[in-house]
Amino acid sequence: MSDAELVLRSTRVITPEGTRAASVAVAGGTITAVLPYDAAVPAGARLEDLGDDVLLPGLVDTHVHVNDPGRTEWEGFWTATRAAAAGGITTLIDMPLNSVPPTTTVAHLRTKQDVAAGKAHIDVGFWGGALPDNVKDLRPLHDAGVFGFKAFLSPSGVDEFPHLDQEQLARSLAEIAGFDGLLIVHAEDPRHLAAAPQQGGPRYADFLASRPRHAEDTAIAHLIDQAKRFNARVHVLHLSSSDALPLIAAAKAEGVRITVETCPHYLTLTAEEVPDGASEFKCCPPIREAANQDLLWQALADGTIDCVVTDHSPSTADLKTGDFATAWGGISGLQLSLAAVWTEARRRGHGLEDVVRWMSERTARLVGLQGRKGAIAAGHDADFAVLAPEETFTVDPAALQHRNRVTAYAGRTLHGVVRSTWLRGERIVADGEFTGPKGRLLGRTD
Numbered sequence: 327m328s329d330a331e332l333v334l335r336s337t338r339v340i341t342p343e344g345t346r347a348a349s350v351a352v353a354g355g356t357i358t359a360v361l362p363y364d365a366a367v368p369a370g371a372r373l374e375d376l377g378d379d380v381l382l383p384g385l386v387d388t389h390v391h392v393n394d395p396g397r398t399e400w401e402g403f404w405t406a407t408r409a410a411a412a413g414g415i416t417t418l419i420d421m422p423l424n425s426v427p428p429t430t431t432v433a434h435l436r437t438k439q440d441v442a443a444g445k446a447h448i449d450v451g452f453w454g455g456a457l458p459d460n461v462k463d464l465r466p467l468h469d470a471g472v473f474g475f476k477a478f479l480s481p482s483g484v485d486e487f488p489h490l491d492q493e494q495l496a497r498s499l500a501e502i503a504g505f506d507g508l509l510i511v512h513a514e515d516p517r518h519l520a521a522a523p524q525q526g527g528p529r530y531a532d533f534l535a536s537r538p539r540h541a542e543d544t545a546i547a548h549l550i551d552q553a554k555r556f557n558a559r560v561h562v563l564h565l566s567s568s569d570a571l572p573l574i575a576a577a578k579a580e581g582v583r584i585t586v587e588t589c590p591h592y593l594t595l596t597a598e599e600v601p602d603g604a605s606e607f608k609c610c611p612p613i614r615e616a617a618n619q620d621l622l623w624q625a626l627a628d629g630t631i632d633c634v635v636t637d638h639s640p641s642t643a644d645l646k647t648g649d650f651a652t653a654w655g656g657i658s659g660l661q662l663s664l665a666a667v668w669t670e671a672r673r674r675g676h677g678l679e680d681v682v683r684w685m686s687e688r689t690a691r692l693v694g695l696q697g698r699k700g701a702i703a704a705g706h707d708a709d710f711a712v713l714a715p716e717e718t719f720t721v722d723p724a725a726l727q728h729r730n731r732v733t734a735y736a737g738r739t740l741h742g743v744v745r746s747t748w749l750r751g752e753r754i755v756a757d758g759e760f761t762g763p764k765g766r767l768l769g770r771t772d
Contacts, residue, residue: 329353332751333367334710336376340383340682341702350381352708355750359704376712379745382682383702384416384448384709385664386689388473389563389587389635391656392418392450395441396426401640401729403445406660407765409727411447411755413661414711414744417690417699417768418448422455422476423487424639430455430487431463432470439767446765447754448747449709451693456498456509458488464501471769473693474508474561479545480516483610483655489516496552503558508692510561513545514611526651528603533650537612539567546570550577553584561692562586564637566611568621575630585632585692588622590666591657593634595734605646605653606734609639623674626684633688634681636663640730658728662721664711665740672741678715694770708751717743 330351339348339360347363351371367373387410394402410418420438422429429435429452442450454472456464464475477498478489489512490498502509518541525532546562550573553560562574565588577584591609596616600607607613625631639656647653659666668681690700698707720739723731746756754761 330358330368330371332372332374332708334374334376334381335363336381337363337378338380339702340380340679342687345679350702352751355708357702357704357706357708360702380678380713380715381702382414382678382711382713383686383700383706384711384747384749385414385685386417386693386695386699387415387635387638387660387663387685388419388633388689388693389637390418390420390660391424391639392420393424393640395437397424399642399729400424403442403450404447404763405727405729406638407445407447407450407763408760409661411747411760412727412744412758414664414713414747415660416448416709416711416747416749417451417695419451419453419473419693422453423482424484426486428455428487429453429472430457430460432466435467435470435472442767445763446767447760447763448749448765449768450765451768451770453510455487456490456502458490458494461497461501464498464507465505468505468507468770471771473770474510475502476510476512476563478512479548480512480514480519480541482512492548496555499552499556499558499560503556506559508559508561510563511549512563513549514541515544515548518544524651526649528648528650530597530600530602530604530607530650533608534597534612534614536651537610539569539614542567542611543570543573547573550582550584553577553582557583559583564589564592564611565622565631566592566614568618568625571621571625571630578630586630587633587635588626588631589635589637590659590663591734592622593619594666594670603648605648605650606732606736607657608646608650608653608655609637609657610655627676633692634667634684635689636660640728640732642730643732646732657734658730658732661726661728662733662735662740664713664744665719665742666735668715668742669740672715678713695768708748710748712745712747714743714745715741717741719743
């Protein structure tokens with residue numbers, strides 16, 4: 327490592343081969359070597375001795391609603407990327423809604439990129455959107471570097487991003503399959519949602535009944551059929567219903583090109599503990615029962631579920647009303663996702679290597695960044711999180727970097743304190759102190 331500019335040394339470094347004591351050499355923002363712990367530090371290189379804190383690859387969160395421009399009072403690139411950095415996330419992919427305009431044409435993508443430039447504390451990429459009337463825009467967006475396309479199969483909650491019916495889904499999927507793109511799908515069937523009881527009010531049980539499991543299950547079954555028809559790559563967003571797992575496992579066994587994510591809130595929060603009127607817990611699909619959660623964890627362990635992402639979807643506090651029918655549905659989780667998942671994972675007997683696989687390695691692979699992100703290995707970007715996994719903290723909303731400090735995790739004690747976060751060999755946050763924005767805008771072809 328004679329050309330190293332920086333060496334990070336820890337007794338616990340999570341590498342693709344496992345956790346070991348190591349020295350990680352960095353030059354020009356790239357990992358040049360992972361060497362034995364006691365390897366000599368070359369003259370002129372700076373040594374950062376992390377002691378027993380764990381060095382892990384920066385997390386890659388592929389499901390974030392930044393809402394900028396257009397709804398920047400909900401969130402923005404400056405605040406979202408600071409929150410992500412504080413939580414050990416070094417790359418995020420921004421959803422095509424709830425910004426105005428949505429990322430559904432190349433011109434709208436350029437608008438989004440212009441707004442993000444200079445505000446990103448971490449690296450940021452972009453999803454495009456698939457709407458009923460923009461099939462002609464999908465290939466140009468793909469060529470412009472979006473990482474794939476998001477579609478809703480039920481109403482999205484914002485008028486500027488309408489959902490696809492089955493015929494429209496087929497048209498979009500045929501187009502995307504033609505250039506081997508990726509379609510990522512909010513899978514809830516609108517007919518089942520419309521038929522479910524819609525009582526409104528403060529009772530969480532009533533809200534849960536309004537978003538039944540079979541709405542997810544049916545939509546996923548239709549998506550699998552369409553993926554088979556076109557030999558298309560599809561990804562199920564924010565899986566909440568464990569009843570869909572056998573369908574997904576069978577599709578994977580059959581060779582269907584399908585991947586699946588779930589979210590920290592489905593893995594760590596349960597319907598039984600949601601207080602009535604506490605709409606900070608509202609999201610769609612909803613947080614379900616503890617028995618359902620157990621099956622999601624099993625599916626993560628056996629590979630039926632591929633990865634874990636936040637679905638960070640904030641709003642202003644006034645939109646989180648006490649009526650679950652009218653409150654905005656979304657949970658802010660960027661800053662807390664690593665600690666939340668690690669807290670429950672360790673309780674269930676999983677290790678940090680598992681968490682890294684779910685939240686960094688596989689998410690990087692999902693968007694084609696596996697050669698650059700998601701691993702501590704030579705040739706990868708020197709993106710790191712330094713974690714004290716045994717230490718705990720109690721979630722204080724006032725300490726969050728999100729623009730609107732509403733959180734379903736308030737008051738919870740979590741394991742895993744992020745000491746510092748590094749982007750391309752530069753420490754961008756340590757002990758709550760941030761540098762200026764260092765992030766780059768990423769494209770699929772970069």
